[in-house]
Structure formats: structure tokens, C-alpha cells
Amino acid sequence: MYQPSRSNSTTESESVGKVSNSLERLDDRVKTLEHEINNLKKLQDEVSKMNEDMQEKEQWARANNVEIKGIPMKSSENLYELVSQVSQVIGCQVRREDINYIARVPNLHEKTVKNIIMAFNNRFTKENYIAASRRHGSLSLKDIGYHGDGKIYVNDHLTLHNKALLREAKLLAKEKNCKYIWTRHCKILARKTDTSPIFRIKVNQDLLKI
Structure with a gap:
């Protein structure tokens, strides 16, 4: 029966060790990237919230x-x-x-x-x-x-931001048969039917609700 030589066993062991080390380094790198992506997402969320707050304050300044x-x-x-x-x-x-x-x-x-x-x-x-x-x-x-x-x-x-949102909301309402788009107290509101709930449109993502 064939038996591998000692040198061949050592070489194989070294190869397995190298692969294992490479996999560990790759795993560490993936974890680092995931951490960086999560941090970037948190930063994007913070920036979006800051922009939303700024828009709210700008609109509030025009409330009268x-x-x-x-x-x-x-x-x-x-x-x-x-x-x-x-x-x-x-x-x-x-x-x-x-x-x-x-x-x-x-x-x-x-x-x-x-x-x-x-x-x-x-x-x-x-x-x-x-x-x-x-x-x-x-x-x-x-x-x-x-x-x-x-x-x-x-x-x-309305602010320029809200005017643009209102125009886009009205266009989408025609396409998707959303019955009501209106403003009240400087807020953009929408209602799909006579009996459906009213919802507010504050940011672009809200247009998806129409």
C-alpha cells in the first residue's frame, strides 16, 4: 500500500495552514467591511435626518x-x-x-x-x-x-423642496389613481380613496406610498 512520504505530509499541512490563514484574513476583512458599511449607513441616516429637520425648520419659517x-x-x-x-x-x-x-x-x-x-x-x-x-x-x-x-x-x-414634492405627488396620483393630494398647514397630504387613511408626504421615499 502506498504511503505518503513525510515531506509530502508536511507540504500538505503547510498548504492547509496557509489556506486556513487566508480564510481567517478574508473573514476578518469581510467583518471589517460590514462594520464600515454599517457605519456608513448610520451616517447616511443621520444626514437624511438632518436634511429633514432643516426642511421642517425652513417650512416652519414660512408658516405665516x-x-x-x-x-x-x-x-x-x-x-x-x-x-x-x-x-x-x-x-x-x-x-x-x-x-x-x-x-x-x-x-x-x-x-x-x-x-x-x-x-x-x-x-x-x-x-x-x-x-x-x-x-x-x-x-x-x-x-x-x-x-x-x-x-x-x-x-x-411652500419651500422649493415641498413644491417639488407636491408636483411629483400630483403626477404620481394621476398615474396611480390616487384620489386626493392637497396641502394643509404647509403639510403635503394624500389619500388614495374616500375611505383610506390620510398620510403625509415629507420626503421622496413617501412618494412610494401613493
């Missing part, structure tokens, strides 16, 4: 603001008189002392038109104004004495 879209600019216009005309139409009178400031701001999607931002001193006054506009329904330029059939929109003053 109303954005009025669709009124063409005129030279030497009086913005207070303009918003007073809108206020009369929707049935929600606003006093000068209720307003912190009124200004035109650039519109990213319509370079020739600037929306009107009206900042109230009191959030409840602002919410009443938004509610009155929604009760009134469709508002047009003719309602305030302008020519043309253009529409006027009175909405919460």
Missing part, C-alpha cells in the same frame, strides 16, 4: 405666509391694494396691521411673472385666509378687474 400666483405685474402697483381686492372677492378682509410684509418674489418656472408673498403677523389669520380662498373656489383675473381669463391661486408658501 400666503403665496398668491397669477396676478400680472404692473408698474407702480400697490401690492396692498391688490391683495385687498383678492380679500374682498374671497370674503376675508385683511387689515394693514395684520400684515408683516408683502413682496413679489421670482418664479423659477415663469421668469416673466413674480408671485406675491403676503406674510401675516398671526398664523391663525393666515389659515383663515387660506380657508376663505378654498371656500370661494376658482378665482380669476376678471374678479379683481383685470382683463383676460387667467386664474389666480392662493396657497401656502
Whole structure:
């Protein structure tokens, strides 16, 4: 019967030892990579949370603001008189002392038109104004004495992030037959059917719920 020589046994043992050491080193390396991946995931989660908190604070800073879209600019216009005309139409009178400031701001999607931002001193006054506009329904330029059939929109003053989320949510709602997408108290809300629960859309991942 053939018996391996002592030298062959030693060589095989050394080979097994080398393989075993290599496997141990590989296992250590895999564990190190897993640890690094877990740390990276934790860091990504922290960054996402920081971004979400920053967006919340930025939106909160606009909580008293109303954005009025669709009124063409005129030279030497009086913005207070303009918003007073809108206020009369929707049935929600606003006093000068209720307003912190009124200004035109650039519109990213319509370079020739600037929306009107009206900042109230009191959030409840602002919410009443938004509610009155929604009760009134469709508002047009003719309602305030302008020519043309253009529409006027009175909405919460959303951040750029939330405006983009709202646009995307409305597009997805049409594709997926989600019945309701709306804003309330500067929050984007959705409801798939008349009887389904309401959910909030805060970040891009929430769009998957639609």
C-alpha cells in the first residue's frame, strides 16, 4: 500500500495552514467591511435626518405666509391694494396691521411673472385666509378687474423642496389613481380613496406610498 512520504505530509499541512490563514484574513476583512458599511449607513441616516429637520425648520419659517400666483405685474402697483381686492372677492378682509410684509418674489418656472408673498403677523389669520380662498373656489383675473381669463391661486408658501414634492405627488396620483393630494398647514397630504387613511408626504421615499 502506498504511503505518503513525510515531506509530502508536511507540504500538505503547510498548504492547509496557509489556506486556513487566508480564510481567517478574508473573514476578518469581510467583518471589517460590514462594520464600515454599517457605519456608513448610520451616517447616511443621520444626514437624511438632518436634511429633514432643516426642511421642517425652513417650512416652519414660512408658516405665516400666503403665496398668491397669477396676478400680472404692473408698474407702480400697490401690492396692498391688490391683495385687498383678492380679500374682498374671497370674503376675508385683511387689515394693514395684520400684515408683516408683502413682496413679489421670482418664479423659477415663469421668469416673466413674480408671485406675491403676503406674510401675516398671526398664523391663525393666515389659515383663515387660506380657508376663505378654498371656500370661494376658482378665482380669476376678471374678479379683481383685470382683463383676460387667467386664474389666480392662493396657497401656502411652500419651500422649493415641498413644491417639488407636491408636483411629483400630483403626477404620481394621476398615474396611480390616487384620489386626493392637497396641502394643509404647509403639510403635503394624500389619500388614495374616500375611505383610506390620510398620510403625509415629507420626503421622496413617501412618494412610494401613493
